[in-house]
Amino acid sequence: MINDSRAVSAAGAGRMAGLMLALLAAACTPGALRSRHAGRPAAPYGHSRLISTVTWDFSAVIPQRKALGSDLWPCAWAIDGDLYCAWGDGGGFDGNDDNIGRVSLGFARVSGSPSTDPASVRGTNIWGSPPYAEFPADFGGKVGSMIAVKGVLYANGGFWTASNIKDPVHASGRGPVSSIAWSNDGAQSWQIASWSSPEPQGSFLDAGQDSASGSPTYIYLYYLRDGDDRHLFLKRTAPEFLTADPAAARRTEYFTDASRRSQAAHWSVREADAKPVFADANHVEGPSVVYDAAIGRYLLSAGHYASGDDNDSSAGQVGLFEAPNPWGPWATIGYYEDWGGFKAETTGDFLSLRIPSKWLSPDGKTLWAVFSGLKSLDSFNLVKGVLSLR
Numbered sequence: 001m002i003n004d005s006r007a008v009s010a011a012g013a014g015r016m017a018g019l020m021l022a023l024l025a026a027a028c029t030p031g032a033l034r035s036r037h038a039g040r041p042a043a044p045y046g047h048s049r050l051i052s053t054v055t056w057d058f059s060a061v062i063p064q065r066k067a068l069g070s071d072l073w074p075c076a077w078a079i080d081g082d083l084y085c086a087w088g089d090g091g092g093f094d095g096n097d098d099n100i101g102r103v104s105l106g107f108a109r110v111s112g113s114p115s116t117d118p119a120s121v122r123g124t125n126i127w128g129s130p131p132y133a134e135f136p137a138d139f140g141g142k143v144g145s146m147i148a149v150k151g152v153l154y155a156n157g158g159f160w161t162a163s164n165i166k167d168p169v170h171a172s173g174r175g176p177v178s179s180i181a182w183s184n185d186g187a188q189s190w191q192i193a194s195w196s197s198p199e200p201q202g203s204f205l206d207a208g209q210d211s212a213s214g215s216p217t218y219i220y221l222y223y224l225r226d227g228d229d230r231h232l233f234l235k236r237t238a239p240e241f242l243t244a245d246p247a248a249a250r251r252t253e254y255f256t257d258a259s260r261r262s263q264a265a266h267w268s269v270r271e272a273d274a275k276p277v278f279a280d281a282n283h284v285e286g287p288s289v290v291y292d293a294a295i296g297r298y299l300l301s302a303g304h305y306a307s308g309d310d311n312d313s314s315a316g317q318v319g320l321f322e323a324p325n326p327w328g329p330w331a332t333i334g335y336y337e338d339w340g341g342f343k344a345e346t347t348g349d350f351l352s353l354r355i356p357s358k359w360l361s362p363d364g365k366t367l368w369a370v371f372s373g374l375k376s377l378d379s380f381n382l383v384k385g386v387l388s389l390r
Contacts, residue, residue: 069098093123101132104140141175286352294364303350315373316343
């Protein structure tokens with residue numbers, strides 16, 4: 001459970017260490033980054049004082065690649081210990097092909113924890129196209145984010161249903177019903193809320209297994225306003241209102257500002273009062289946030305594209321940031337123009353880099369992330385990252 005008044009702090013490391021940190025911070029401001037890499041987009045925030053580097057190991061990407069032809073892969077760490085993930089436009093794990101068992105939207109159970117062994121992670125299609133899934137899909141569309149709360153799985157997105165298209169299971173692209181679906185039986189069956197809202201739904205904050213508590217006070221979502229892809233906003237709602245129409249009065253609260261040291265946040269029931277919690281002049285795409293409890297930091301990943309044309313985005317243009325609170329203040333861990341060497345192959349779309357809380361090591365320093373993209377990356381891909389703390 002997130003406590004809005006939480007103050008995350010670390011013991012001082014002495015005057016000399018403090019001086020070194022100050023020098024490092026001064027050297028890593030956005031202006032310094034811009035001058036150091038002339039012609040390359042600058043990171044929106046100075047470098048982290050807590051995390052000096054993140055080292056990525058791409059050696060598992062090809063051996064661990066699964067579910068060929070299926071992308072997106074938002075995941076939730078459920079109460080039973082497994083991840084439940086959604087895929088788009090493919091056959092998922094059991095189809096393992098762009099056409100075999102293809103559905104526009106499917107849900108899979110992902111068991112195990114990644115390692116160098118390709119068999120360390122196993123995926124099973126739960127809801128899709130039998131016999132390539134255990135239960136048949138009855139609607140389609142795209143899911144942007146998932147969360148597990150009190151034993152229930154929730155997925156927000158844009159859905160195709162029998163009321164708006166003849167064959168919703170195979171309709172491509174995001175559907176016109178912008179709403180939330182939920183499952184009480186481990187993704188075997190799903191219900192869609194009766195409302196459709198023009199309000200951006202956003203990306204759930206991953207706070208841990210089953211939202212890290214049997215009764216979390218709030219569920220947090222990060223979202224972009226329509227027509228503004230440079231600023232990220234934050235809203236919250238009580239778990240019992242997750243399936244309620246967001247237009248209903250006082251069921252959703254929006255971040256407006258924080259105390260001087262950012263330890264306590266202020267909220268409003270009016271979206272018009274919302275203030276950004278994250279900004280990037282190079283645009284923001286596919287944001288995803290996870291709480292790394294062992295180090296007391298929120299890790300935010302997001303794509304960027306300096307040109308302003310999201311067709312120029314790619315899996316290789318991504319940044320990783322950290323903050324002591326869900327609303328910041330943020331600092332840069334890594335900001336890449338060709339992360340993993342994927343830019344050339346995947347230019348045209350960024351489908352997010354997601355770090356499931358289940359795959360954070362006990363000390364919080366090792367993570368495994370899920371990502372997808374175009375061409376060969378149109379699949380379930382894993383990459384390992386190691387954080388070095390100062």
